[in-house]
Amino acid sequence: MTAFVLVPGSFTGGWIWQEVADRLRASGAEVYPVTLTGAGDRRRLAGAGTDLETHIEDLTQLIDHVDAPEVVIVGHDYGIHPVLGAAGRRPERISRIVYLDTGLPQDGVPALALVPDHELRDRLLDPAEPTGDDWRIPPPSPDGWQIWGSTAGLPAEALSKLSRLAAPQPRATLTRPLRLTGAVSGLPTTGVLCTANGSTIARVEAMVGFGDPRFKALTEPGVTFFELDTGHWPMLSAPDELTRVLLAAAAGEGHRVGARSGEQPSHLRPFLLDVAERPRVRTGRVDLHLPEAEHPCPAVLLVHGGPIPAATRPTPRDWPSLVGYARFAAALGAVGAIVDHRLHDLADYGRAAEDVAEAVELVRADRRVDGERIALWFFSGGGLLAADWLAAPPPWLRCVAATYPVLGPLPNWGSMDPRFRPSAAVGSAGGLPIVVTRVGLEAPAIAATVEEFLAAAADCKADVEVIDVPNAHHGFETLDRIDEARDAVDRAVRAVVGHLQG
Incomplete structure (x- = not known):
């Protein structure tokens, strides 16, 4: 017999699990939907001293009273923090921990650090002692849930119920650091990623490939993953699908992350086109791949995506895909430039924008470059950096390109600088x-x-050319060695360089 302990996230209580709990019980499992102190119908039990330790104790006591030999404990959003705390105290009782659309808590770090809205984080992490009712955080307004996660897939009545039954979150539950024990690291885990909230298995695999040490544990044999095509509250938007995933997770099923022995991470695999090497000049954060020419040439500056961990090696200007684009541009008579900007965290967009602007000036000032003919090409999460240049294009900017771009903040990124x-x-x-x-x-x-973005561009009659690659993935230049992908790269490079030569 398996028992599922279902732990809710911020502002919610055990009520949020009702539909999933009913389905799990119908499968023959024991189910314990948890209402933590201060949440749901237990909100009156909270006080200024209610913190993460209170919630860890809530779960520890519950686990002690579960008779089933196997306990699968599920943590949604903030709920993963007390889950890990309690599992560390009763590791022998836990058969699997399920991370439901949540981040990876670190030892000594408070739950609030995983909230994507950095302005909210900074405000609530203010060291000043809370006074009066400041010890609790009011729940979002009906139209404010997006700050905490995507509401994609939520029926109107479910969103209304979410707002109606939400309770204030005791502030100290989010600001008290989590203390992890070594016992937790050995427990089997499953990550359930909600794709409409911006989390995907592909993204996890990319972060593992970047060498981020925080993600190394995700390659262990006992770690599995599932995706749900819905928003941040799947227990309300996709209860049938979530139930099936939880049952499969309890059985040890799911996708396993990690490259096969000897296999390169996807971003370091060869470029899909054979492009001749060109002379390369490195200055600061910028590489220039030079065409065969005795006169100044136009230039294409390639801007990588992110966020990318600061310790990633090699850095993007040595990645085969960007080098391939730069060499291709050089073969067509333009300088192919690549900038290593410092987008290491969602809060770094301002700094990355400064790096790009500095790189533009460096490229334009180079004697081998015609500074009046420049194109900027943005990839993936670097797409947001295009906004500055679209808002006020200088006369020397002849083209802006974007490949598999992120052109707006993702739902799990919180609020960002407009x-x-x-x-x-x-x-x-x-x-x-x-x-x-x-x-x-x-x-x-x-x-x-x-x-x-395309809808907004159509409304203002912007000059946009769309190159579609129907059977290709994000990062396709090193993933999809198919003719339509090769054709798309060829067409895109020739289009961009063509705008520089016209």
Whole structure:
């Protein structure tokens, strides 16, 4: 007999699991939907001293009273923090921990560190002692849940119920650091990723490939993953699908992450086109791949995506895909430039924008470059950095390109500086040519930002060329060695360089 302990996230209680709990019980499992102290119908039990330790004790006591020999404990959102705390105290009782659309808590770090809205984080992590009712955080307004996660797939009545039954979250539950024990690291785990909230298995595999030490544990044999094509509250938007996933997770099923022995990470595999090597000059954060020419040539500056861990090696300017694009541009008579900008965290977009602007000036000032003919080409999460250039295109900017771009903040990124919204900026682009490469097998949350941008571009009659690659994935240049992918790269490079030569 398996018992499922279902732990809710911020502002919610055991009521949120009702539909999933009913389905799990129908399968023959024991089910314990948890209402933590201060949540749901236990909100009156909370006080200024209610913190993460209170919730860990809630779960520890519950586990002690479960008779089933196997306990699968599920943590949604904030709920994973007390789950890990309790599992560390009763590891012998836990058969699997399920991370339901949540981040990876670190020892000594509070739950609030995983909240994507950095302004909210900074405000709530203020060291000043809370006074009066400040010891609790009011729940979101009916139209404010998006700050905490995507509401995609939620029926109107479910969203209304979420708002109606939400309770204030005791502030100290989010600000008290989590203390992990070594016992937790040996327990089997499953990650359930909600793709409409911006999380995908492909993204996890990419982070593992970047060498981020925080993700190394995800390659262990006892770790599995599932995806759900819905938003951040799947227990309300997709209860049938979530139930099936939880039962499969309890059985040890799911996708396993990690490259096969000797296999390179996807971003380091060879470029899909054979492009001749060109002379390369490295200055600061910028590499220039030079064409065969005795006169100044136009230039294409390639801007990588992210966030990418700061310790990633090699850095993006040595990745086969970007080097391949730069060499291809050089073969067509343009300088192919690549910048290593510092987008290491969602809060780094401002710094990355400064790095790109500095790289532009460096490239334009180079004696081998015609500074009046420049194109900027943005990839993946670097797409948000295009907004500055669309909002006020200088006369020397002849083209902006974007390949499998993120063109708006993803749902699990929280609120961001409105400066980085290409959909709002494109209305000021005038006649600037824009080349967008759109992949058909894109993550739903990213695809939605592209469609929003294209709709805004159509409304203002911007000059946009869309190159579709229906059977290609995000990062297809080293993943999809198919003719339509090769054709798309060829067409995109020739289009961008063509705008520089016209």
